[in-house]
Amino acid sequence: MLRCELTSTPELGADVLGCIGFGGAADPRVITIPLRHLGGPGYEVWRGRAPVQRGRDAGFTWATDAESLFAATEFDADSGDFAPAAEAAYRRIVAFTAARGFPHLLRCWNYFDDIHRGAGDDERYRRFCVGRHAALSAPGFERRLPAATVIGTPPGSRGQVILIAGREPGAQVENPRQTPAFEYPREYSPRAPSFSRAMLHRGGDRMQLFVSGTASVVGHATRHPGDALAQLGEIRANLDALLAAAQPARSWRAVALKLFVRDAASLPAVRREFERLFGTAEPAMVLQGDICRSDLEVEVEGFYEG
Numbered sequence: 001m002l003r004c005e006l007t008s009t010p011e012l013g014a015d016v017l018g019c020i021g022f023g024g025a026a027d028p029r030v031i032t033i034p035l036r037h038l039g040g041p042g043y044e045v046w047r048g049r050a051p052v053q054r055g056r057d058a059g060f061t062w063a064t065d066a067e068s069l070f071a072a073t074e075f076d077a078d079s080g081d082f083a084p085a086a087e088a089a090y091r092r093i094v095a096f097t098a099a100r101g102f103p104h105l106l107r108c109w110n111y112f113d114d115i116h117r118g119a120g121d122d123e124r125y126r127r128f129c130v131g132r133h134a135a136l137s138a139p140g141f142e143r144r145l146p147a148a149t150v151i152g153t154p155p156g157s158r159g160q161v162i163l164i165a166g167r168e169p170g171a172q173v174e175n176p177r178q179t180p181a182f183e184y185p186r187e188y189s190p191r192a193p194s195f196s197r198a199m200l201h202r203g204g205d206r207m208q209l210f211v212s213g214t215a216s217v218v219g220h221a222t223r224h225p226g227d228a229l230a231q232l233g234e235i236r237a238n239l240d241a242l243l244a245a246a247q248p249a250r251s252w253r254a255v256a257l258k259l260f261v262r263d264a265a266s267l268p269a270v271r272r273e274f275e276r277l278f279g280t281a282e283p284a285m286v287l288q289g290d291i292c293r294s295d296l297e298v299e300v301e302g303f304y305e306g
């Protein structure tokens with residue numbers, strides 16, 4: 001069964017599928033994401049059933065037990081149009097996961113720099129959406145999209161995708177308060193963002209829910225542009241609606257929450273509001289990063305069990 005923990009002291013035993021370190025880590029077994037770490041645990045550890053088999057092939061660092069495939073890859077995206085780079089990365093991902101016998105993407109994390117560079121439809125995030133869509137679109141694909149996060153990293157960083165894939169498909173969960181991202185109207189991007197709000201799958205005798213990066217988007221519009229505290233309240237409402245929509249589990253427990261903030265200066269107030277809204281029982285990892293729409297100040301993602 002897949003497990004996740006956020007920790008500041010990772011134990012890298014035989015059951016580790018992947019360990020992701022934020023800010024910077026010297027250990028070569030740790031996948032480093034160059035986001036500034038602002039608080040909470042600095043490592044995200046995914047575990048499976050020991051002994052995990054691992055390797056490096058075709059541009060992927062991967063690990064698997066019988067049930068899940070964890071993989072990470074990098075892509076260059078320094079100049080020119082970003083869409084072909086994103087498309088190539090996702091075509092590699094589709095081919096690699098299928099070849100290893102885990103053809104169902106459950107969860108993808110996407111990190112790349114200069115996410116807002118370029119005007120209008122030339123913005124890098126929008127070009128990323130175009131490339132990802134080209135690689136994933138196939139008949140019926142919109143019902144099989146993984147949960148996802150896209151966060152902008154500091155200038156000069158390479159593109160990185162981390163993924164979890166399964167032998168069996170997950171079940172898509174959409175949010176009744178939000179337009180499905182894959183149906184966003186044309187004004188946001190030439191091709192809509194290819195992700196599900198959440199993916200549900202069975203982990204042993206429990207249900208597990210991968211919740212995508214969730215922002216202050218209601219319908220398809222940004223609510224409370226520029227207002228981090230009000231956006232957090234909207235995120236709480238979005239998560240409540242999503243968790244309620246994700247049956248059969250009725251009481252979900254947050255196992256791992258990540259809070260992304262655009263502006264570190266907003267942090268003390270954002271943190272207090274986060275603790276008020278989410279409680280302090282589960283420490284969240286707090287990271288500084290750019291959220292896909294420039295009027296979004298905060299985003300929360302999670303892994304839940306029920």
Ligand code: 3EB
Pocket residue numbers: 148149150181193194195212213214215217292293
């Ligand atoms: C949103 O709701 C906010 O393009 O994969 C959040 C999570 C967002 C994932 C993606 C985008 C993505 O539209 C942005």
